[in-house]
Amino acid sequence: MTPEEQLKQELIEDIASFTHDPLGYVLYSFDWGAGELAKFPDGPDQWQRDVLNEIGDKLKSGAISGASEAIQIAVASGHGIGKSALICWLIKWGLDTFEDTKGVVTANTDNQLRTKTWAELAKWHRLSITRDWFNCSATALASVDKAHEKTWRIDAIPWSENNTEAFAGLHNQGRRIIVVFDEASKIADPIWEVTEGALTDNDTEIIWVAFGNPTQNTGRFRECFRKFRHRWSCRQIDSRTVKITNKKQMQQWVDDYGEDSDFVKVRVRGMFPSASAKQFISVEDVDEAQKRHLRADQYDFAPKILTVDPSWSGDDPFVIGLRQGLRFRVLRSIPKNDNDIQMANLIAQLEDEHEADAVFIDAGYGTGIKSAGDTMGRAWQLVWFGEKATDHGFLNKRSEMWGGIKTWLKAGGAIEDDAELYQDLISPETVPRMDGKIQLESKPDMKARGLPSPNKGDALALSFAYPVGKRYRGIPGLNKSGLATEYDPYAG
Known part of the structure; x- marks a missing residue:
């Protein structure tokens, strides 16, 4: 060698x-x-x-x-x-x-x-x-x-x-x-x-x-x-x-x-931020919401709002939620279901069981469910996420409703220990605009980042679509839709 x-x-x-x-x-x-x-x-x-x-x-x-x-x-x-x-x-x-x-x-x-x-x-x-x-x-x-x-x-x-x-x-x-x-x-x-x-x-x-x-x-x-x-x-x-x-x-x-x-x-x-540069809702706010345990007297006076977010694509869940004042919970999260009659019957059952004062449905995939509800005599309301916002500081209804979540969380909103809901709430980012209006990224853009459609988050957002008042039960036809002209966003 x-x-x-x-x-x-x-x-x-x-x-x-x-x-x-x-x-x-x-x-x-x-x-x-x-x-x-x-x-x-x-x-x-x-x-x-x-x-x-x-x-x-x-x-x-x-x-x-x-x-x-x-x-x-x-x-x-x-x-x-x-x-x-x-x-x-x-x-x-x-x-x-x-x-x-x-x-x-x-x-x-x-x-x-x-x-x-x-x-x-x-x-x-x-x-x-x-x-x-x-x-x-x-x-x-x-x-x-x-x-x-x-x-x-x-x-x-x-x-x-x-x-x-x-x-x-x-x-x-x-x-x-x-x-x-x-x-x-x-x-x-x-x-x-x-x-x-x-x-x-x-x-x-x-x-x-x-x-x-x-x-x-x-x-x-x-x-x-x-x-x-x-x-x-x-x-x-x-x-x-x-x-x-x-x-x-x-x-x-x-x-x-x-x-x-x-x-x-x-x-x-070398620490993670409280909120990333474009993140709309901070982790800290959602963490605090998960930790809250409310007494019944802190929310049971408020109207009950049943929300329905149908599946957006094949791997997204069909979510039904209920918010009463500062309390929100997911009632059902089931695989994508295109049987509008079956879903309408489930929604009607939950509406009666919880004595909901209003039912809001995402119009994007919910028009068939709304039609089925009409035949059953239900006064459910469609919500178009892309329609014009009431608050001119937001680009559209979707960003305005998510703005409602943000305000509600800071006011003391409480959610369950639900990992999917947690991720849904902290995931959406804002899109910079020259006019200063608040715009959230689209669901396709979220999916491009490897994130699922935030159906549980949207179910909570739907509860802030329109003002809601307590329904006068026992008086047929009076305030049947649950809509009211005066509204406390933190109560209902």
């Missing part, structure tokens, strides 16, 4: 020793304190070391086997903490230390993926001691060995809700899979769901990391820190605790906007 071959063999053996030691690999593979890394003689920052060590410790435990035990790490941070560098180290370690490792990297946008994430990877690959082991193209880092170039690689894949096959095919039985979501806040929920469903190989090292600024307080990245926290190891990194950040700039932001402002929460503290 020639001296050159001996050195190559020693390098292979050294790198192999870091199979379950990502931090050791990073310290070994880069020339810290020299050349382009002259300003970093100590190598990774402490938070980066913590993440690398966590992965190594879990791998060494031998408990990783399939999606149920996959290593899933989510990091929400302020600006400038070095998350892109950590992503690159993980990718390099993953490939270098395990033969035929496969994986994908995606980001919030194609531009972010190509010009930032992948450009950073190309830099760290060039700086690494193993740069001759893999070819770095514009879309992949693949083995130079022709026999392995299809099986030993990481691919940069822009996500698309219309093309999820690349994320559905993440299988590598008995070996290693690495998945990286960069700027994860804006990666659509369906991509998370498809990825999760694909990571099912047993006896496989599965490592899924999601990094980003916490710009949105809805979506799957947010839920890593809340609903799915039992599956994700979560970190929120304050930029001021990291060596390389500009502390002077951070302090200026704190001075200008305040420590507890959403601006500072997102850009400095």
Whole structure:
């Protein structure tokens, strides 16, 4: 064996020793304190070391086997903490230390993926001691060995809700899979769901990391820190605790906007905002509404409004709700049903059972139900979401009704502990307009963001369509529709 071959063999053996030691690999593979890394003689920052060590410790435990035990790490941070560098180290370690490792990297946008994430990877690959082991193209880092170039690689894949096959095919039985979501806040929920469903190989090292600024307080990245926290190891990194950040700039932001402002929460503290920039109803308001438990005397004096939001598409529920003053609950949520007669009978039954003072139906898919109700002698009213708003500050009736929800929540409205209703209320965003009118994004636009139609939210919104007064029962024909000329929006 020639001296050159001996050195190559020693390098292979050294790198192999870091199979379950990502931090050791990073310290070994880069020339810290020299050349382009002259300003970093100590190598990774402490938070980066913590993440690398966590992965190594879990791998060494031998408990990783399939999606149920996959290593899933989510990091929400302020600006400038070095998350892109950590992503690159993980990718390099993953490939270098395990033969035929496969994986994908995606980001919030194609531009972010190509010009930032992948450009950073190309830099760290060039700086690494193993740069001759893999070819770095514009879309992949693949083995130079022709026999392995299809099986030993990481691919940069822009996500698309219309093309999820690349994320559905993440299988590598008995070996290693690495998945990286960069700027994860804006990666659509369906991509998370498809990825999760694909990571099912047993006896496989599965490592899924999601990094980003916490710009949105809805979506799957947010839920890593809340609903799915039992599956994700979560970190929120304050930029001021990291060596390389500009502390002077951070302090200026704190001075200008305040420590507890959403601006500072997102850009400095690594915290999710109370409300995203375009979010119409804040998480805080909905959280408080879920916590409220009202006494009957706080709402039973108010008129009862039965609302009906028919299914918008095949996977949307048919929702019937009831609001009385500050209390709202969903009475029925059933799969899409186009049998107008059957649904009309159900609505009539609930109207009588709860002695509703008014019944409002979304006209978009409810005209047949209204006609069926007419034949039964029911005075139900259609609500056209696109009609002109009474309040000139809103673009249309839909945005005006959702404005009613917002005001009602702040006035003390109470909702049940319903995860679907919760998401419905915090999901819609506003659309900027030159005239200043409030406009909500359309349902198709919400679906394009990977969100379902907010049928339960719309059921609550319908209760604010028109003024409602208590029906005078026992006097046939008097105020049969439940409509009134005087109306307290917080009571009825």
